[in-house]
Amino acid sequence: MKEQIIFSMKAPYREDFQIKGYSFGKGMKSACILGPIRGNEVQQLYICSQLIKALRELEKNGCITNNKEILVIPCINYYSMNVGRKFWPVDNTDINRMFPGNEEESTSSRIASGLLKAIKDYSYGIQFASFYLNGEFVPHVRMMETGYQNTSLANLFGLPYVVVRKPQPIDTKTLNFNWQNEMTAAFSVYTNSNDQVDEKSAKQAVAAVLRFLTRMGLIKYESHSGYISHIILEEDLSNVSSMKSGIFKRLIETGQEVRYGQELGYVIDPFLGDVVETIVADTEGIVFFSHTEPLVNEGDIVYRLIHRLHE
Amino acid sequence: MIENVTKAALYVHENLVIRRNRICPEHGYEDRGRICVVTGAHGDELEGQFVCYELIRRINAEKEKLRGTVDIYPALNPLGMDTGVRTVPIMDMDLNHMFPGQKDGTMMDKVIASIVDSLKGAEVVIDVHASDTFVKEIPQARISEEFEDMMVPYAKQLNIDLIWINAATTVHESSLASSMCKLGVPALIMEMGLGNRINREYGEQVVDGILHLMHKLCLWEGEDIPVKEPRIIRNDDISFIRASESGIFMPLAENDTFVTKGTVLGEMIDPLLGEVIYQVKAKCDGRLFTLREHPLAYEGALIGRILKEEKEKSS
Numbered sequence: 001m002k003e004q005i006i007f008s009m010k011a012p013y014r015e016d017f018q019i020k021g022y023s024f025g026k027g028m029k030s031a032c033i034l035g036p037i038r039g040n041e042v043q044q045l046y047i048c049s050q051l052i053k054a055l056r057e058l059e060k061n062g063c064i065t066n067n068k069e070i071l072v073i074p075c076i077n078y079y080s081m082n083v084g085r086k087f088w089p090v091d092n093t094d095i096n097r098m099f100p101g102n103e104e105e106s107t108s109s110r111i112a113s114g115l116l117k118a119i120k121d122y123s124y125g126i127q128f129a130s131f132y133l134n135g136e137f138v139p140h141v142r143m144m145e146t147g148y149q150n151t152s153l154a155n156l157f158g159l160p161y162v163v164v165r166k167p168q169p170i171d172t173k174t175l176n177f178n179w180q181n182e183m184t185a186a187f188s189v190y191t192n193s194n195d196q197v198d199e200k201s202a203k204q205a206v207a208a209v210l211r212f213l214t215r216m217g218l219i220k221y222e223s224h225s226g227y228i229s230h231i232i233l234e235e236d237l238s239n240v241s242s243m244k245s246g247i248f249k250r251l252i253e254t255g256q257e258v259r260y261g262q263e264l265g266y267v268i269d270p271f272l273g274d275v276v277e278t279i280v281a282d283t284e285g286i287v288f289f290s291h292t293e294p295l296v297n298e299g300d301i302v303y304r305l306i307h308r309l310h311e
Numbered sequence: 312m313i314e315n316v317t318k319a320a321l322y323v324h325e326n327l328v329i330r331r332n333r334i335c336p337e338h339g340y341e342d343r344g345r346i347c348v349v350t351g352a353h354g355d356e357l358e359g360q361f362v363c364y365e366l367i368r369r370i371n372a373e374k375e376k377l378r379g380t381v382d383i384y385p386a387l388n389p390l391g392m393d394t395g396v397r398t399v400p401i402m403d404m405d406l407n408h409m410f411p412g413q414k415d416g417t418m419m420d421k422v423i424a425s426i427v428d429s430l431k432g433a434e435v436v437i438d439v440h441a442s443d444t445f446v447k448e449i450p451q452a453r454i455s456e457e458f459e460d461m462m463v464p465y466a467k468q469l470n471i472d473l474i475w476i477n478a479a480t481t482v483h484e485s486s487l488a489s490s491m492c493k494l495g496v497p498a499l500i501m502e503m504g505l506g507n508r509i510n511r512e513y514g515e516q517v518v519d520g521i522l523h524l525m526h527k528l529c530l531w532e533g534e535d536i537p538v539k540e541p542r543i544i545r546n547d548d549i550s551f552i553r554a555s556e557s558g559i560f561m562p563l564a565e566n567d568t569f570v571t572k573g574t575v576l577g578e579m580i581d582p583l584l585g586e587v588i589y590q591v592k593a594k595c596d597g598r599l600f601t602l603r604e605h606p607l608a609y610e611g612a613l614i615g616r617i618l619k620e621e622k623e624k625s626s
Contacts (some may be wrong), residue, residue, distance in 0.1 A: 009610050012557050012581075084405055091445065096425035097408070104553070133417065134405060169485035170408055237414050245320035268492040270323045283558055297327075299418035 001056050006073060006183055007114035019076055019115065024055045027067030030218050031183075031208060032122035034073050037096045037129070037175065039080025039086065043193040044128035047205045048074035054206060055219075063220040065077070071122065072219055076115060096129075097170070099178040116175070120182040124153075124216060126209060127175055129188040133301060135291045136254045139201050139208075141229070142188040144171060148182045151231050153185055153305045156215045157208040158226015160255075161288070161306075165234040222292040232306060237288055246278040247271045248296040252287055252303070257311045264303055267296060285309050316384070317425035319418050325404040327418075329426060331510035332363075334370055334381045343529050347430050348521065351438040351486065351491050352400070352406045354391025358441035358504040361514035366521055369533070379530030383435070387426060387487075390533075395507065397443070401617040408483060412492035430491055434528050435465050436498035437521065439486050444506035446613055447566050450513050451475055452541070453500045455484075458492040462499045463543065468527050470520030471501065473600065473618070476545050505604055542618070550595045550617040554579065555609040558588045565600035568616075576615055579608065594615065 006019040035041070035048035046261070051070050058064060075081070080089050087094045093108040101112025119125060131137065140161035141154045154162040171177050178184035184234060189208065191201035207223060214221045247268040258281045267277040279302055289304035296302060316329040336342050348366060350359025363385040370377055373379035386392045390400045399406050399419055412423025430436050442448040451473035452466035459476055466474045483489065491498035501517060504510040523538045554560070558579035564570060574593040581588050591614055593599070601616035608614065 010557050011609065012607065014557065090612075091443075091606065092397065092403075105611065106552070106553075106613065107609040110611040132402070169483070169489075172484070241411075245322055295322035297418040298321060299421045301417055 001052070004117045007111060008112070011079075014079070017079055019073060019111075021071050021073045021118070022052050022055075024059045024070045024072075025066075025068050025218075027069055030068040030070060030120045031124040031126065031212045031213060031216070032071045032073070034119070034125070034127045034175070035075045036078075036081065037076045037127075038084045038094070039077055039084070039089075040195045041083075041128070041130050042081075042195050043191055043197055043202060044130070045075050047128050047198045047202045048072055048189065050202060050206045051209055054210060056213055058219055058272075065218050065220065068218045073115075073119075076111070078266055083099075086159070087281065097173045097177055099173055099175050100181075112175075116178060116182070116300070117294060120179070120184060122184055122296045124212075125179045125184040125186040127179075127186070127188045128205065128210070129176070129190060130194045131190065133291075134293055136192040137190045137202050137287055137289050138255050138286070139189075139191050141208075142190055143175045144174075144180060146177060148183065150184075154187055155229045155231075157189065157212045158224075159185070159204070159231070159295070160209050160227045162188075162229045162231045163234050164231065189275075210260060218310035230306075230309065232288075236307060237302045238283050238285065238305045238307045239247070240264065240279060240282060240305060242267055242277060242279060242296045242298065242300050242302050245296060245298045246276060247294060248291060248302065249301075250290060250292065252290065253289050254290045256287050258284065258287060258305065271298065279303070281305065283307050286311065316429045316442055317422050324559060327422065329384065329387065329389065330498060331382050331429070332367060333385045334367065334374070334377065336377045336379065337375055340375070341378055343379045344434040345382060345432065346525055346528065347382040347384065347433045347436045347531060348439065348602065349384040349387055349426075349430070349436060349487065351384070351386035351392050352388050352438065353440065353443070353506075354388050354396045354400075355444055355506040356397075356441035357507060358514060359439035360385060361509045361511060362439050362517055362521075363373070365477075366516055369518060369522065369571050370531075371406045373533040376531060376533035378432075378532055379525065379527070379528070381530075382429075384426075397506075408485045410485055410487045411494070422621055426487075426623055427490065427494070428488075428500075431494060431496060433496055434530070436488070436491050436496060437469070437524075438498065438500045439517070440500055440502045441504045441508075442502055442507055442601075445603060446601050447504050447505040447604050448602050448616070449473065449567050450501065450503040451600075453488075453502055455489055455492075458489070458497075461492060461497055465497055465524060467541060468520060468524040468538060469501065469541075470523060470536075471503075471541050472515055474541045474543045476543065479591055505584060544618060548619055549583070550593070550597065550619055551613070551618060552591060552594065552614045552615040552617070554574065554591075554610055554614055556588050557609045557612075559606045560591070560603050560608045560612075561606065562602060564599060564602065566599055568599050569597070570599050571596045578603070591615075593617055 098112035291302040413420040488498040562577040597617040
């Protein structure tokens, strides 16, 4: 394992900001794995640390393929993590909305530019990311429909689902979109947690990445074959919204199968304690996303269902 | 007439309400069209509050001269305004990066989609912003290159100093202005002043401009004050000054002044060592039209912008 500094910058009141990377093997820039760009992505940090631990062991045993280099950057935005902020602490900009970045522009744009410059030549890019909706997802691989996306490759992670998202204007500044435009086969891997460590899905994510690296011939590793992923277009997910606001009581876990008309949760009046809404499934299928916060606004998406899919 | 544009119940015993003040011509007068003035997308930008107040005050003072409908939205992000934060609280997302919204999306997506619906059919939409809390700006319009031909004729009437084509971050395609233009509704962004502050002079200047535009659109027959001829600029016309090292920026120049190449605009100081890290100097002659107000500056932070080759007009 070789430690390297990917990007550095001086700060007036803190130790220098340094994005560190850990590389395994030597030769062709084959796979790059990225951890948190946002300060609340603790699960993503944990997964990267466990991957580095696994890759160290594999390298010690001579299991990294010759002439292949794997780079893991366990954390980009630890400055925000250390002060309990989600975005860049000085100006609250989201680094994951600054790509491709520019080394002559703002601080976060320079960070984005410096990072992309360091990782754009890798053949495969894997980012442990988070979504703008707070809640729990079924572990999945997500990719943007840029024209360069390759769902067959995404299938090799062996996670239950691969989601293809049609880019919205807001997506064009993300790392995934711009990484794909640099011709890296870029994947975002989502587990079912962000600001808490979920051991089970973290292990699943580590196994998925090792499986992918094995299947791409970058490491020698015996792993379970995983799932044959189900490919979903994001626009085909069925949103279930709350009609009332209040305290949200979830009845169904992410990944469970539900039937049409099944009760999924309750909204409780926060003052009077009465159930003011029973949320029911408007289709049969698998719960892909669920709202996990205890409170809910009128109109919030509380579940996203994979329409007519069965276990 | 105060109207609720959209309403959604928040977690506990409160509604998020987007309100507008609709002012219509007096009974018996023709209504020739509608203009919308929106502001408060960013909770730390208050310049638009005075613009709303002053525009309503002046129209009401001569209401018999109004020939169209004026819709004024003081707070597109009321929770951000109330808490003084730029983004939408809890989501921590920039409202002006969420347009045009989605009718089957999150609560805020739905709220935004309702705002967009309410703006459809307007002759023009003016979205008033106030820079941010970091740098101070002179009154200007920002327009994307894509909609330059459509929007420059409107912007020229607004009594502003500059029309900046393609100031990328503010006219991003998920902004209100860009989304409305895509729907065929002329819309532009105005920027002026500084976050969390109100500059009365700038506010009066742009209200003169909005009334002039209304006059041009035959929506207003009240007093019409001659307006400034704005300079149309692009990124190539601007010298951007960014911090080459992190530190505390102490300005030595005033914003909206003319500087020459080498003029010291300020000093970047180190409070621990008691030293000047470096002097920030102008790289060209021109008009300093943006200057940093927030002292802490990391490498890359915007310190100022100079409009190249603009000479001070001799009196």
